[in-house]
Amino acid sequence: MTRAGWIRIAIVLGAVAALEVTTRAGWIDPHTIIPPTAMAAALAGLIASGAILPDIAKTLSNVAAAFVLSVGGGFLLGLLIHAAPRLRRALDPLLATYYAVPFFVFYPLLIVVFGMSDLPIIVIGFLFGVVAMIIATLNGLDRVPRVALKVARLARMDPVSTALVIKFPAAVPHLFTGIKLAVAYSFIGVIASEFILSGAGLGYAIAYAYNNFDNPRMYALMLFILVSVTAVNMVLHGFEQRMLRRRGLSR
């Protein structure tokens, strides 16, 4: 491991230890933050008792559905928009300002349309994630080397095989940026919706614990979300680095 890596681990561990000491010593009110070890113990208890497993399953399956839809849909839409330069020029300012609009305020309207099911939550996660994927796809397609496209033309490839054999592999590093963002945005969309109005899921469980002053449960659930999101991101990051190395692009 590099020197920076060791320092990073030391900083993270030091921060956790500082929180542990200040909370144990009573410098921070236990009604505000509880010690990290207490969070971990509460989380272990919750998982062992199986009390939060349905909520975890619900949230993770909704996130997964929103993620798959936004990556697949975003890639297809990106391909279509890239093929129509005039449409793209007109869409550009809209795409750039998209994330300034808080989409989850439309969640209640979606409930009226789709009913109180998982569908409105998945739609919100999709709306959050899809545009990051569209933007990444457009960026990736912009950077397909012109010579590769010329080769495709010389080999008289049809548009579909050009897209699959030439454009897709060349755009993959940029698509990965979109995939990572789509994971983050799917989580944000799903959990925000569960906070606002839902009867199940981790967001709902956290809001419920907060309203009942059940700090150990609330912090345990937060810890679970933080750890699982970070784990997913690290796996994706490792995947990306391996791919970049294979292409000789690693930094």
Place this chain on the structure above:
Amino acid sequence: MSARAPAWQRYGDILALLAALVLLWWGLARLAGPEALTGPAETLARAGELLDSRRFHGHIAESLTALGYALLLAALGGLGLGTWLGVRRLAGQVAEPILVALYALPKITLYPVILLIFGLGLPAKVAFGAIHGIIPVTIFTLNAVRTIRPVYLKVARTLRLTPWQAFRTVWLPAALPEIVSGQRVGFALTLLGVLIGEMFASQRGVGFVIINAIGLNDVPTIMAAAFLLAAFAATVSAILLKIDRALHRRTLRA
């Protein structure tokens, strides 16, 4: 990008696209019915009513105050932190993965903690907006400073510029385009954070108007407030985008 189309065509295309979106909105509203989705005309009418009422002015002022403080914290804090991390190479290497991990976290999860620390009211909203905005600003600034071409810095050294001269004539112009991009992303996220803060942690502000309307299932008010918000966010974002593009083009030419 290909050759630039004439201005009338570009603006015409944008107008046509907006018209198509309004038409789609109208069609969806007709399909879903007024209890699910308010149409464009009714939404505009309700938005006009809101803008006329004195109570809504108070909410707007409250939101803008919170947004102003949060933006100040996020923009200046991120700029300072990012510059420092960009200049100190090791500190940057240590901090960047941590920042990226924090950026990807669903920070909405943390809102109860913010409430427990700051209580209900303005400080909680400002803190929530600032933690959303400061991370992207820091990441962009860090990369902007770190990727300045070494040859520029060599020139500054060869010409024996004083630190202030070097900063003004070399560092700042070289890093500015990326910094502005970061501020643009930071603005969007800060607004989102303040709004979420208002929805859960406040009795005032536009976010509160929305969550209140959600509770009452007052669809026209939800739509009107969301519309006004989107218009505001899109306007500010479009202005920043214009500055951003102009700066990037200037750097490319130079």
